[in-house]
Amino acid sequence: MATNLARKSFNVTDECLHVLCDPCRFTGNTTVAIKYCTDCNGHLCPNCVNTHMKGKNTKKHTLSFIKTKRTSSNTRASEGTAQSGKSFDTKCLEHTKPVVSYCLTHDALCCRVCIASTHVECKLQVLSEAASRSRDSRELRTIESGIRRLQTKFEETQRKKQGILQHLGLQNDTFSKAVKTYRKTLDNILDKLESNLQKGKDRHYDGKVEELRGCLKICQDAVSVLTGSLNEIDIASRQGDDQSLFLTLKKVQAVSSRYETVLTDVEKQLPRNYTFHFQPDIAIERFLKGVNELGTIRDESNVMNGPYIS
CATH class of the missing domain: 1.20.120 (Four Helix Bundle (Hemerythrin (Met), subunit A))
Structure with a gap:
């Protein structure tokens, strides 16, 4: 329900739901991030956005909505996938949950359970960003x-x-x-x-x-x-x-x-x-x-x- 409210209130795309709030993640929670602070270099959920904007040292920071770049070829590929009824969702091998992020620290795909348990302090990356150069690597x-x-x-x-x-x-x-x-x-x-x-x-x-x-x-x-x-x-x-x-x-x-x-x-x-x-x-x-x-x-x-x- 909280995820749906966040999407409705801040007009967040489905792709943004793959990004987790960094402050919440460090406390063991898996909250969806909707904005990015360019000064702190961190992702923030609605509650943390409010806290950030009220803080003495952070209220003047620049915040922007999280957007995931999608190329036209990727869009067509996704549309073709949807039409064919196939899905590229990958499950976590350990928890069988959908993969949502890529851990740069451990070179591993992470589901929300992974992030909350063993990758709390790791440097995470959006899947589309992590995959952008994999074909030529x-x-x-x-x-x-x-x-x-x-x-x-x-x-x-x-x-x-x-x-x-x-x-x-x-x-x-x-x-x-x-x-x-x-x-x-x-x-x-x-x-x-x-x-x-x-x-x-x-x-x-x-x-x-x-x-x-x-x-x-x-x-x-x-x-x-x-x-x-x-x-x-x-x-x-x-x-x-x-x-x-x-x-x-x-x-x-x-x-x-x-x-x-x-x-x-x-x-x-x-x-x-x-x-x-x-x-x-x-x-x-x-x-x-x-x-x-x-x-x-x-x-x-x-x-x-x-x-x-x-």
Whole structure:
């Protein structure tokens, strides 16, 4: 209601509602600013305007209504967007609220919750102003290059993990053969011990396979998401709307940063040279009745060049 009153009383455009009052923001509130003080270099809401005009040291300051410049091309782009029923509103990744400002201090898009909580003392900028030079900036090329690099790494990691998955199958067969070979030197009492070890091996193998499948799924999802991000940049670039492009760049930049961390975690799981094999317990012949398993499962990561060898 307060926003509507401010718009009605001061004839504020919808674009001005993206600017917040600086004094109120510093106290934790998110009040809409309607005027700008050229002497203080600050944005003011109706209440703060009244206070400013009555203050001893500020009553002679020059105040002007906030106006957001809009080029004819941007106007046509906006009209075209409205006619097509599409919206370029970008949601905050943390709070899922509409983005209203750009934080110069942290290079981040901010919703009203962000501003009131973690960007109270930051230097904020109107989105249209922040986006004015994004199309010709190096940031566009840097983000696209970073996404392609990250996408390539995920695809490479996906291929490596697929090779490890196939190698685990070969290791599983080798393991079983080794167990059977060693089993020939023992009596029927080894049936139980073999069963215990095979069950342990199956749990171990299933766990590793599940882990790798999880990695493969993450890689697949990452490649899909990053491909979508590149498509979003391409669409935004061709539509000619600078603000839309800026918002898209910041959105995919955050997504790209998130998947950088995901890639680091995925690459740590089961390296390419990971193997596991049967390790017999020679002392079992002397202490057959005193053991609970036929042997142990030992993980190894040997440096391997070329294809896997069983």
